[in-house]
Amino acid sequence: MNDILLAFAAALAIGLPALATAWAQSRIGAAGAGTLAEKPELSGTIIILVAIPETMVILGFVVAVIILLGGQPG
């Protein structure tokens, strides 16, 4: 039972930030595509803006790994 709860917690830890990242990137990506159509020179800024929400899912991944492996070196 404990393992199931751990697995569920890990899934939530990565799943929810993944959804949040996807939602944020979809909004930023759509706006960024519109911006690039008019100002292609802003491509660097758009890459940065699209990339920012990814940190959420990476943090979620780290938390999920720590939940599953209990902080013990694999």
Added chain:
Amino acid sequence: MIVRMSKIEVVGLRQDLEAVLETLWQDGHLHIDPSTVGFVDEKERGAIHSLLPDEKTVFEKLFLTDLRDKLDTLLGLLPNVKVRQSHFSPALLLDSISARIDGHLAQCAELDRRRAALVAEREGLGRYRALFAQLEGLLADLEKAPDLEYIGLSFEGQGGERLVRKALDTLIGDAYELFIDRQGDLGSCGLLVVEKSLAGQVRSRLAEKKVPELSLPGLDPELPFAGRLRLLAGREAALDQELADCVRQLEAFAGRWGPLYLASREWIKQRLSLLQASGMVFESTLCFFVYGWIPAADVEALRGVLAERFLGRVHLEVLAIRRSDTSRVPVLLKNPPLLRPFENFTRLLPLPAYSSYDPTPFIAFFFPLFFGMILGDAGYGLLLLLLGLLLQKKAGHRSRLLADAGAVLRFASLYAILFGLLYAEFFGDLPARFFNLHPILDRHTKILPLLYFALAVGGVHVLFGLGLGVVAAWRGQEHRKALAKGLHILLLFCAAFLVIASVGGHPELRSRPVLVAVAVLCPALLFTGGLLAPLELLKDFGNIVSYARIMAIGLTSVLLAYVANRLAGATGDVFLGLLVGALIHLMNMVIGVFSSTIHSIRLHYVEFFDKFLEFGGRHYQPLHKEDTANTSESGGTT
């Protein structure tokens, strides 16, 4: 590297101005500053003012601008043919050119108008021909009925056909026959047969309903419908002949006059750029002053050229760059050929400020490293190395971007091979399967150690960025900012110390001095960095954790490679197994290249550059002689 600039002032007698500008233009290194701010002291500004052009210069500028516009229009009308280089000097022929150009412009405009009309008619006929071909079968039985009128129609979808039937039913009841052919590629078309007496009102109603009638441009509308089809081929041939004749005349014109007009346009452009530069010059009662920026390495060469040509009458003075000047110094990036391909990543960002750093060398060092750490497969690396070499060889001088991509791929693939050896990965776990080779770092099972490794790499990268930020802030006389960044570094070290002590299983390291240091450094950070400084510190922690992606993306890549090998083995057939394995490995490699590139570059743009890079540099735009090579921007003639 950002090229070191010198701030200079060129002073001379006013009668030498034009010759000096021409010398500067030929030298091609001076970026003229159109403002005296930073060059002339406040109290001396009253004695120096912008050079006002005399009447002759204004007239020349207007004349040349008008002539250039006419030449642009004329060359734009000419077809794309290669022409010889002109040996005439345009400067001597400007009056003749000016006198002739209106006539030539009218002649070419007429030829071009005729060509455009012929092309439009030819295209129209081609479309009609396709539609008439659809109707050919319907016409066979109807040619011999003299009391009937045949009207060709084209429809877009079923809606158009229904609309026509409804309109005709209301107008003439069932006194018509409509044949529809829906087999063509260009939509359905039909042949409407009505009595000649009803044809007029039927046509009016169809026009009201905006149903297009198939009529042949250039042919007699009274001609029987079937007869029109027979004339179509003849008309097309005649049009082709006229079109070829028209193009031949334009090509002949381009061959005869193109060289002179191209050379004239380039000469005028250069002359106008000189006149424009004279608008950025300043003058006193007797002298002119040119202010600007030049790469420090080119100062002495320019000084020598001026001394040789003007025998001491023109003086070049190097001025001190003040702190307030740094935002106005133009920025020129110059890197060794080995690093130059990585400038493409730098160009995606705004230009760095002169007092900041050129990020290219950092990208050149860290990007391939991160790429290799993420992809980490010797087999993929070898394939990418071959691809990179191939790209460089094939693209050559044709596409600079592709050649650069090949060079970047070559560097990155070398790191992928290196880390592939460390991870003992060659198309996944093939070395372990076939040769029982065990990796130094097993990405498949040692998840937490690799996570710590990625975070450690992130820590080093972010701390290096903060260190560069301290240096940049100190150089820019922003001592408080430099101190705040320094405190960030110390606090990050303390945090790392505490994390290693608690997570790394070394409780003996969690000593009181570190906690005391944190207690002292935090107020100091608030004092130097302001109230938002702790938030910045938290952001730094987040930035370091973000490097976990190096391990996370790498893990997905290695798991996919394992899946490829397992599936290949599960097929039980050598050839099928090879095919399945190759396909999945190919897919994994493509995904791996994209994700490794995007995430590596993102770690630079978001996490690393934020620590030290300042943007907002001015582009270095020297007054220089353009490489003409008889190319045209608007015209087709080359």
